[in-house]
Amino acid sequence: MSEYLSPNLGLNERVLTVSQLNAQVKKLLSNNFPLVVVEGEISGLHHHRSSGHYYFNLKDERALLRCVMFASNASRLPFRPEDGLKVLVRAEISLYERDGRYQAVIQHMEPHGEGELRLAMERLRAKLQSMGWFEENLKKPLPTYPKRIVIVSSPKGAATRDVFVNIWRRYPPVELSLQPTAVQGQMAVSEICRALARLNELEVHPDLAILTRGGGSLEDLSAFNSEQVATAIFESKVPIVSAVGHDVDFTIADFVADLRAPTPSTAAELVTPDGKDLGIRFDDFALNLEKKVRDVVSRNKTIVVHVQRRLRDPKRDLVNNQQKLNERKRTLKRTMTQSLAQSETRLTQLQRSLNQAKPGVKLQHYRAKLHNAHSRAVQLTVTQNKEYRSRFTRSLEKLVQLEGQVRERADTQLSNLQRSFMQARPETRFKHLQTQIVSTQSRLRFRVDEIIHNLEKRVVSVRKNLDAVSPLAVLNRGYAVVSKPKKGTYFGEITKSIEDLAPSENVEIHLADGTARSKIESVEKRDHGEISKPSADQSS
Missing domain, CATH: 3.40.50.10550 (Hypothetical protein af1403; domain 2)
Known part of the structure; x- marks a missing residue:
């Protein structure tokens, strides 16, 4: 405050600077209006993006109040202010000293009246839109x-x-x-x-x-x-x-x-x-329908006239069709007679060719081939059986030999370990070696069991193969083998033809579950075709 007095102005008061005056007014406003609640409509809103402050005016029908809301308070707003929104604010009335303008420093703001209703509407709209209720x-x-x-x-x-x-x-x-x-x-x-x-x-x-x-x-x-x-x-x-x-x-x-x-x-x-448009459209539909009906009637009349001109007496067609039917009957009868005669001629030729071919001879030839193949299969089966038995015997001998070698080696190692133990007597070393011995014996037993199991599986497989080609399997299907007795053999001398047999000769008939011995009373040679034909006595 200046000490200079102005007697020329007729004042005995001290002279104030502008800053001093604004400071005193600001203090006066702060003391008399510490906090006030004001109602008004937002206008001239400006949001300072870098600082986050809001600058705007609150107005009513007759006045306007400049306002500022700093970022610390603006960040707690539950809504976004906008122009035209009616609000209630709690503010401190102050003076901006630099410009000499008084303003309201907003501490809290909330919608009021329609502003509050509009805010609630926007919130509900956002909620329902997120729920998808507005989707087309x-x-x-x-x-x-x-x-x-x-x-x-x-x-x-x-x-x-x-x-x-x-x-x-x-x-x-x-x-x-x-x-x-x-x-x-x-x-x-x-x-x-x-x-x-x-x-x-x-x-x-x-x-x-x-x-x-x-x-x-x-x-x-x-x-x-x-x-x-x-x-x-x-x-x-x-x-x-x-x-x-x-x-x-x-x-x-x-x-x-x-x-x-x-x-x-x-x-x-x-x-x-629109009813008028529908009336016009219905009139158009009626006209089009009437025109189409007339066209259809006209076309049908033309068709009827044309059909009447072409229509003939059905009795004439019936007589002609009856004549054609009789002619086709005669043709069919003649064709069937000719076809039947040709079929009888063809059947006679086929019977003559069949008698000349003598299928019994061919069947006897095929039987001989089948018997030879069966003999070779039996011989091959016996040979393979002997070979598999020999292989199995050698494998067992090798297995026994291997088991002896392993046991001998294990006994040797055990003796050495015992000897070493007797010499040094370390208890820890003995337990370790004993554990190794038990482990070695366990692995050895597992390997021997595995080898024996594989050999047993091979023996089972070979046995199945032998059973599949064995002649005993053929006997199980109802067949028999005829042989002449011969010392030192099971089957004897197998008979392959009726020519190898003579009356009063002893023979053995080998079946699946045993052997029957019999004597031949007579020998009669027949072809296969003759065997299938019944004799005169049997037919009578």
């Missing part, structure tokens, strides 16, 4: 020509009258009904939900329903921004058309509904066809 593929299709339409609205509202009048004017055949409900006030949400529930409980479901009311403030339309109404619309089986307010009014019901109409009158136009 969930919208139910509307019928082109509806038969029954239900209006869900207030019976006294102008919007209800507009919808009824426009629908009756455009499409008189439709059946209209009203589900009365409150569209504003505390009971509006529950009544709208009950009206939509009754709509889905009707015995005959309507083709669609129009949820409508006139325009109003955001508070007037709050019922259509509630989550309960949105849920009722989403769960409705009947398609819902939302026609709430004017073009600029948007509600949550508009986003969830199957179709949004900007106004109630527009809703009537969107859900019904």
Whole structure:
């Protein structure tokens, strides 16, 4: 503060600088307005991105207040401020000394009035959108020509009258009904939900329903921004058309509904066809149908005349067809007679060729070949059996020899270890060597058992192969081997032909389960063909 007095100005007060004056005013404001709550509308909002501060004005109808909200307080805001939003702020009134302007330093801010309603609406909209309720593929299709339409609205509202009048004017055949409900006030949400529930409980479901009311403030339309109404619309089986307010009014019901109409009158136009256009189209359809019917009748008349000209007496066709049938019968009979004669001639030739071929001789030849092959198979089986037995015997001898060598080596090692132990007597060394001996014996036993098991498997396999080619298997199928007794052999001398036998000669018949000895009474040689033919005595 300057000590200079100004007697020329007639003042005895001290002279202040601008900074001193602003400082005193700032102190005065801070002392008298430490914290105040102010209501107003945000305007001129500026968000300083680098610092995070908000600079804006709060205004009403007659005044404006400059405000600042620093980043430390702005970071705790649960919403994003924007121009036009009504808010309540708690602030400290201060003076910005450099510019000499007083301002409110905001510490807390919350929406108020419509601002709060709009914020709640945006939150619900974001929630339902994240749940997928606004997806186009969930919208139910509307019928082109509806038969029954239900209006869900207030019976006294102008919007209800507009919808009824426009629908009756455009499409008189439709059946209209009203589900009365409150569209504003505390009971509006529950009544709208009950009206939509009754709509889905009707015995005959309507083709669609129009949820409508006139325009109003955001508070007037709050019922259509509630989550309960949105849920009722989403769960409705009947398609819902939302026609709430004017073009600029948007509600949550508009986003969830199957179709949004900007106004109630527009809703009537969107859900019904124009009756005049339908009349014109029906007239065109009638003209086209009449023309097509005339064309069809004309063509059918022409066809009838043409058929009448070509139609002949059926008796004449019947006589001609009878003659053709008789001729074909004679031709068929003649053809069958000729074919039968040719077949008899062919059969006679085949019988003559069969008698000349003598299949019994060929069969006897094939029997001899089969017998020789069987003898070679028996000889080969015996030879292989001897070879496998020899191999098995050698393998066993090698195994016994190997087992002896291993045991001898183990005994030698055990003796050496015992001798070393007797000389040194280290208990730890003895236990270690004893463990090695037990392990070696265990491995040796496992290896010997494995070798024996493999040899047994080979013996089983060889036995199966021998059984498959053994002549005993042939005997098990019902065959027999005839042989002449011979000392020192089991089968004796096998008889291959009837020529090797003579009457009163002893023979042995070998079957699968034993041998029968018999004496031949007579010998008669026959061909295979003659054996199959019965004798005269047998046939009689």
